[in-house]
Amino acid sequence: MKIKRLRLEFIVREIIDQYNTLRKQLNNAIPSVSISNSKCSVGNECVKNQTCCVTMVVQVEINSMSQLDVIKERVIPSILATLLKGFLEFKNVKVQCQEDNELVLKVGMSEHCKSGKFWATLQNACIPIMELIDWERSRPERVYDNFCSYGIDSAWKFFVESVRSTTDAIGRNIHRQHLLVVADCLSVSGQFHGLSSQGLKQQRTWLSISSPFSEACFSRPAHSFINAAKRDSVDNLSGTLDAIAWGKEPCAGSSGPFKILYSGKSHETKQNEHIYDFLHNPEVQALEKNVMDTYRKRTEKTSKRRSALNSEGNATINGGAISFNQKFLNAKVGIWENIIDMRTSLQNMLREYTLNEVVTEQDKSCLMEALKFHPRGYDKIGVGIREIKIGVNPGHPSSRCFIVLRNDDTTADFSYNKCVLGAANSISPELGSYIENRRSNRAVRPHQL
Numbered sequence: 001m002k003i004k005r006l007r008l009e010f011i012v013r014e015i016i017d018q019y020n021t022l023r024k025q026l027n028n029a030i031p032s033v034s035i036s037n038s039k040c041s042v043g044n045e046c047v048k049n050q051t052c053c054v055t056m057v058v059q060v061e062i063n064s065m066s067q068l069d070v071i072k073e074r075v076i077p078s079i080l081a082t083l084l085k086g087f088l089e090f091k092n093v094k095v096q097c098q099e100d101n102e103l104v105l106k107v108g109m110s111e112h113c114k115s116g117k118f119w120a121t122l123q124n125a126c127i128p129i130m131e132l133i134d135w136e137r138s139r140p141e142r143v144y145d146n147f148c149s150y151g152i153d154s155a156w157k158f159f160v161e162s163v164r165s166t167t168d169a170i171g172r173n174i175h176r177q178h179l180l181v182v183a184d185c186l187s188v189s190g191q192f193h194g195l196s197s198q199g200l201k202q203q204r205t206w207l208s209i210s211s212p213f214s215e216a217c218f219s220r221p222a223h224s225f226i227n228a229a230k231r232d233s234v235d236n237l238s239g240t241l242d243a244i245a246w247g248k249e250p251c252a253g254s255s256g257p258f259k260i261l262y263s264g265k266s267h268e269t270k271q272n273e274h275i276y277d278f279l280h281n282p283e284v285q286a287l288e289k290n291v292m293d294t295y296r297k298r299t300e301k302t303s304k305r306r307s308a309l310n311s312e313g314n315a316t317i318n319g320g321a322i323s324f325n326q327k328f329l330n331a332k333v334g335i336w337e338n339i340i341d342m343r344t345s346l347q348n349m350l351r352e353y354t355l356n357e358v359v360t361e362q363d364k365s366c367l368m369e370a371l372k373f374h375p376r377g378y379d380k381i382g383v384g385i386r387e388i389k390i391g392v393n394p395g396h397p398s399s400r401c402f403i404v405l406r407n408d409d410t411t412a413d414f415s416y417n418k419c420v421l422g423a424a425n426s427i428s429p430e431l432g433s434y435i436e437n438r439r440s441n442r443a444v445r446p447h448q449l
Contacts, residue, residue: 010035012054015079022078030074031058089113089121116148143194155192156183163195173368175383211235213242334368339424339431346370346416350400353390364388367402371414373422380414382406 016035023030034057056079058071091110093196097103109118119140119440139158140146147155161185172175186192186199189206193199197218204211213235228235237243336342349363359367367388371377384407391403393413401413425432 008054012037015054019079030078033058033075068146089118089163090125116144116423118142119145119149142193146200147192150353152187152190152192154185158184159186159192159194173381173384211239211242213237213245214239217242217245335366339420339435342370342423343420346419350390350402355390355392355400358387358389370416370419370423373419373426374414375418377414377419377422380404380412382410382412383408442444 010036019033019035023032036055036057037053056075058075089114091108094108095103096106107122113121140149143155143159143162146158160179163179163182164174164176182195186195186203189203191202191206193202201215201220204215210228210233212224212233215228227255227396235242237246237248243249288406336345342377345366349359349367353359364385364387368381368385371380374380381404383403386407387405389403389405390400391413393399393401401415404412404414406412421432421435424435
């Protein structure tokens with residue numbers, strides 16, 4: 001009590017107030033109790049302090065045994081569960097440090113808080129310190145709390161930006177239009193419950209959609225099927241997930257036939273192979289050697305150019321003297337160490353592959369990274385890239401370029417020089433102007449794409 005700064009009078013007052021409130025909510029179903037602090041008859045410590053115990057007195061009724069059961073089962077548990085300080089709705093409060101060394105508080109919701117009421121409860125609890133909180137930068141982390149507190153538009157925007165930042169963080173490139181379609185589908189009922197099993201269930205309930213097979217995929221299958229049978233539900237298999245589960249052609253995206261075939265052979269587990277035996281396999285060693293040879297050839301040219309740089313940051317490339325600020329050369333660009341590494345890597349790809357040859361997955365990842373710096377990279381990617389190959393731009397038939405094959409079978413070509421220029425501008429406008437001038441003067445001769 002000393003650590004929590006609690007006085008006995010305060011404890012008794014809180015117990016009385018909360019018990020009377022509970023009794024009123026239950027329409028006086030529990031007996032009236034007189035609660036006070038008095039002298040304790042047990043323990044030497046309590047004898048010295050005349051007001052160290054809380055005493056409860058109940059008036060005896062005719063049916064005393066029944067009354068005793070109510071006291072044991074309802075009165076005593078409710079009094080022991082009385083919250084003296086704090087809020088039942090809050091599970092914990094964590095102090096976290098942001099990337100800019102700013103401290104923030106993260107409040108966790110407990111099981112006693114109703115869904116959708118958490119943010120309003122938190123705001124009411126913070127009324128005594130309202131002026132100390134930056135409410136413009138404070139927000140709930142759950143979509144449904146956003147919806148209940150600020151409306152469907154705010155929840156819609158919060159959902160789109162949250163999913164976008166999450167997919168970017170894990171390296172998944174999802175077209176923004178697809179995210180907007182998902183957000184629109186989740187909000188078409190006028191409610192916004194979020195992209196979860198409970199949210200999808202609520203959406204189907206609001207729209208009166210019967211899809212027991214989809215529900216079974218997100219929750220307990222046996223329970224879902226039993227409830228569907230009791231309701232005599234019918235599933236038309238109109239969704240992508242349930243259609244594929246039954247071998248039907250999905251009705252979304254690029255569609256296409258989908259069949260589940262049985263080969264007739266029983267499943268056979270592969271024999272375990274020792275890791276060292278696998279690494280010493282001639283095929284694995286040959287593949288590793290080819291990869292290392294390709295990497296060495298690419299880095300040799302970069303090393304020669306880098307070694308030409310003197311302490312003042314000057315270099316000679318293709319017979320032309322150029323000058324770089326040393327801090328620009330040390331600036332990292334995406335997955336490349338600097339702008340020269342990036343340009344050399346992309347140039348080598350154009351030279352090493354034959355016309356119409358599809359690049360490897362490793363080089364495809366590098367080109368996807370380079371497209372982030374292209375001024376029209378978003379349009380070039382479109383609905384998503386299936387593969388990238390080497391081709392020729394019709395406007396420049398004498399030079400090679402990269403051809404993007406999208407998932408919808410459309411194509412587009414892009415200039416690696418524009419990617420390099422965009423990357424240079426992202427480092428410094430001065431470096432971008434320098435690269436542009438060198439391209440115009442042809443001191444450094446790139447492929448004209």
